[in-house]
Amino acid sequence: MAFLKHFVSIRIFRSGMFFCLIILLFCVNLFSTQNVAYFEIPHQKDPKTIAIIGAGAGGSSAAYWISEAFANSSTSVKTTVYEQLPQVGGRALVYNYTRDNTQIFIELGASLFIDVNYHMTNSAKKFGLEFINYGEELPNAKVGIWDGNQFVFEQSSSSYWDISKLIWKYGWAPIKVQRLVKFIISKYLKTYEFKEPFTSVNLEAERLQLDLERKFTAQYYFSELKNINQLYLQHLVEPMSRVNYGQNLGEIHALGAFISLAPTGAKSIKGGNYRLFEKFIEHSGATLKLDTKVIKVTKLQTINGVEESVKYKKFSGIEFENIYLEMKEIPYVTLHVTFVTGRLNPSYFNRTKVEDFPNQILTTNSGKTEFLSLAAKIILENGETLNKIFSHDEMSDEVLDRIFSERSWTFRKVWKSYPMLMPNQTFPPIEPDTNFYYVNSYEPLISTMETECVSSNNIAKLLANRWISINL
Numbered sequence: 001m002a003f004l005k006h007f008v009s010i011r012i013f014r015s016g017m018f019f020c021l022i023i024l025l026f027c028v029n030l031f032s033t034q035n036v037a038y039f040e041i042p043h044q045k046d047p048k049t050i051a052i053i054g055a056g057a058g059g060s061s062a063a064y065w066i067s068e069a070f071a072n073s074s075t076s077v078k079t080t081v082y083e084q085l086p087q088v089g090g091r092a093l094v095y096n097y098t099r100d101n102t103q104i105f106i107e108l109g110a111s112l113f114i115d116v117n118y119h120m121t122n123s124a125k126k127f128g129l130e131f132i133n134y135g136e137e138l139p140n141a142k143v144g145i146w147d148g149n150q151f152v153f154e155q156s157s158s159s160y161w162d163i164s165k166l167i168w169k170y171g172w173a174p175i176k177v178q179r180l181v182k183f184i185i186s187k188y189l190k191t192y193e194f195k196e197p198f199t200s201v202n203l204e205a206e207r208l209q210l211d212l213e214r215k216f217t218a219q220y221y222f223s224e225l226k227n228i229n230q231l232y233l234q235h236l237v238e239p240m241s242r243v244n245y246g247q248n249l250g251e252i253h254a255l256g257a258f259i260s261l262a263p264t265g266a267k268s269i270k271g272g273n274y275r276l277f278e279k280f281i282e283h284s285g286a287t288l289k290l291d292t293k294v295i296k297v298t299k300l301q302t303i304n305g306v307e308e309s310v311k312y313k314k315f316s317g318i319e320f321e322n323i324y325l326e327m328k329e330i331p332y333v334t335l336h337v338t339f340v341t342g343r344l345n346p347s348y349f350n351r352t353k354v355e356d357f358p359n360q361i362l363t364t365n366s367g368k369t370e371f372l373s374l375a376a377k378i379i380l381e382n383g384e385t386l387n388k389i390f391s392h393d394e395m396s397d398e399v400l401d402r403i404f405s406e407r408s409w410t411f412r413k414v415w416k417s418y419p420m421l422m423p424n425q426t427f428p429p430i431e432p433d434t435n436f437y438y439v440n441s442y443e444p445l446i447s448t449m450e451t452e453c454v455s456s457n458n459i460a461k462l463l464a465n466r467w468i469s470i471n472l
C-alpha cells in the first residue's frame, strides 16, 4: 500500500499594498522559516494546524469559532491568521478624523449591522464592546430621495405624517413591502437554529426557503410576483439597494434588496467595527501575523517520496499549485467612498437655503444622479458637515465644487466593496478541495459582516464534525 502524504507550502512575503477581497481557510500543518512557510496537510496528527488567510470579518471570526468548536474536545488545534495589511478588519476600516475639538472614527467600509445579526451583537456584548446606534451622532438626520431634478420623498419630523403621506401616494405598497421584509428576515433567522452545518450555499438557500429570492431580480420579484407599485419601488426600494449594494433592482437578486431594506435597529461598534474582529482573534488564541501576504500555496503530493506537480491556478491574487479550484472569481462592485467636510450648495438640489434640507440623501435610478448616496455624519463646530458619499465613479473636484459651496477637506477611497448579487449565480464551493475552505463562497448570496461570520461559523462546524469524530 502506498503511503500517501499531502504537503502544502506557502511562501509569505512581508508587506505590500495589494488589495484583495478573499479569505481562504486552510487546514494544514505548518513549519516556518523566515519568509517561507511550509504547510503539511495532516489527517490525524495532533495538534491540527490551521492557517487562515485574511483577518476581516470572515477570517477573524473563523479563528474564534474554531477555537470554540474544539475547546472541550480531545482534538487540539493551532491556528495562524495571515493578514497582508498592518491591521485587522479588512473591509471594516475606520478613518480617524480629528479637527479642533472633534474626533470621530468614521467607517470607511462596512458601517452597520442590525439587532438580529446575532453573531455580531452577541459577540460584541460578550467581549464588552459598546454600541452606537446609527445616526446617534447626528440627531437631526432627515432622509431625502433625490432623482437628479428634485426630491421625490422627504422625511418630515413626524413619522405618522410620513406614513400617511406614503400611503396616500403609493397605496398599500409600503405596508406590503414592510411585511415581506419581516417575513424574509424571519426565514433567514432559522440559520441560527439549525444544528447541522450546510455543505453548499445553494443547499443553505433551499433549507432557509429563500430559493425564490435568489433566483429572480428584485425588480421581477416585487413587481411581477408580489405586485408592488412600480413608483414605490423606484422611489423608496431601489434607493436602498443602491446605497447598500450599489446595485439597481434590475440587477440585484431579491434577497439582496431585502437585506438592503432590513436596517431597523442599525448600530455599529463604538470606535469602529474592526474592534470586534480584533477581539475575535484575541479570544481565539490564534497567532496573528500582520503585514504578511500569502502569495502562493502549494500542496506537495508525495507518493513514496516522489513529488508530483499536478495543477496550477491563480485565484484572488494567490497562486495555487495542486489544489483543486474549479471555480470562477466572484465579480465585485467598484465603489468610490468620498469624505467631504464643507457646506452643501442648496442650488445644486434646486433649493434656495440649506435649512431643513434632507441631510441623508439617497438616489433613484433615474440616470441623472451623480452619486449613489450622500449623508452628513456629524456637524463640526463651525457649522460645516462631514459628509460621506458613495458613487460608482470618482467624485471629481469639478462635481464636488457644484455639490458643495465650500469644501475644507476631501478624502477618497476606492473599494471592491461587495459581490454583484446576481440572480441564479453559481456559488463557489465551500470546500473546493479537501481541508481547504472558502469562506467568501457565501458572499454572493448575502454580503455583510454578519453573514461572513455565519459562513465561518458553518465551516468551524464542518471541521469539528470531521475532526472530532475521527478522534472518537
Ligand SMILES: Cc1cc2nc3c(=O)[nH]c(=O)nc-3n(C[C@H](O)[C@H](O)[C@H](O)COP(=O)(O)OP(=O)(O)OC[C@H]3O[C@@H](n4cnc5c(N)ncnc54)[C@H](O)[C@@H]3O)c2cc1C
Pocket: 019, 020, 021, 022, 023, 053, 054, 055, 056, 057, 058, 059, 082, 083, 084, 085, 089, 090, 091, 092, 108, 109, 110, 111, 112, 113, 292, 293, 294, 295, 317, 318, 335, 337, 415, 416, 417, 418, 440, 447, 448, 449, 450, 452
Ligand atoms: C463601503 C462598504 C460599505 C459596506 N457596508 C456594509 C455595512 O454597512 N454592513 C455590513 O455588514 N457590510 C457592509 N459591507 C460589506 C462588508 O464589509 C463585507 O461583507 C465583510 O466585511 C467582508 O468580510 P470578509 O472577511 O469576508 O472580507 P474582507 O473584509 O475583505 O477581508 C479579507 C482580508 O483578507 C486580506 N487578504 C486578502 N488576500 C490576502 C493575502 N493573499 N494574504 C494575506 N491577507 C490577504 C485582506 O487584506 C483583508 O483584510 C460594506 C463594504 C464596503 C466596502
Ligand SMILES: *[C@@H]1O[C@H](CO)[C@@H](O)[C@H](O)[C@H]1NC(C)=O
Pocket: 067, 068, 069, 071, 072
Ligand atoms: C467547555 O466546557 C466548560 C465546562 O463544562 C463550559 O463552561 C464551557 O462553556 C465550554 N466551552 C465551550 C466553548 O463550549
Ligand SMILES: *[C@@H]1O[C@H](CO)[C@@H](O)[C@H](O)[C@H]1NC(C)=O
Pocket: 096, 097, 098
Ligand atoms: C487619532 O488621531 C489623533 C490626532 O491625530 C491622535 O491623537 C489619536 O491617537 C488617533 N487615534 C488612533 C486610535 O489612532
Ligand SMILES: *[C@@H]1O[C@H](CO)[C@@H](O)[C@H](O)[C@H]1NC(C)=O
Pocket: 148, 149, 150, 350
Ligand atoms: C428646479 O425647479 C424648478 C421649479 O420647481 C424647475 O422648473 C426646474 O426644472 C428645476 N431645475 C432643475 C435643474 O431640476
Ligand SMILES: *[C@@H]1O[C@H](CO)[C@@H](O)[C@H](O)[C@H]1NC(C)=O
Pocket: 215, 216, 217, 423, 424
Ligand atoms: C433563474 O432561473 C429560474 C429557473 O430556475 C428562471 O425561472 C428565472 O427566470 C431565472 N432568473 C433570471 C433572472 O434569469
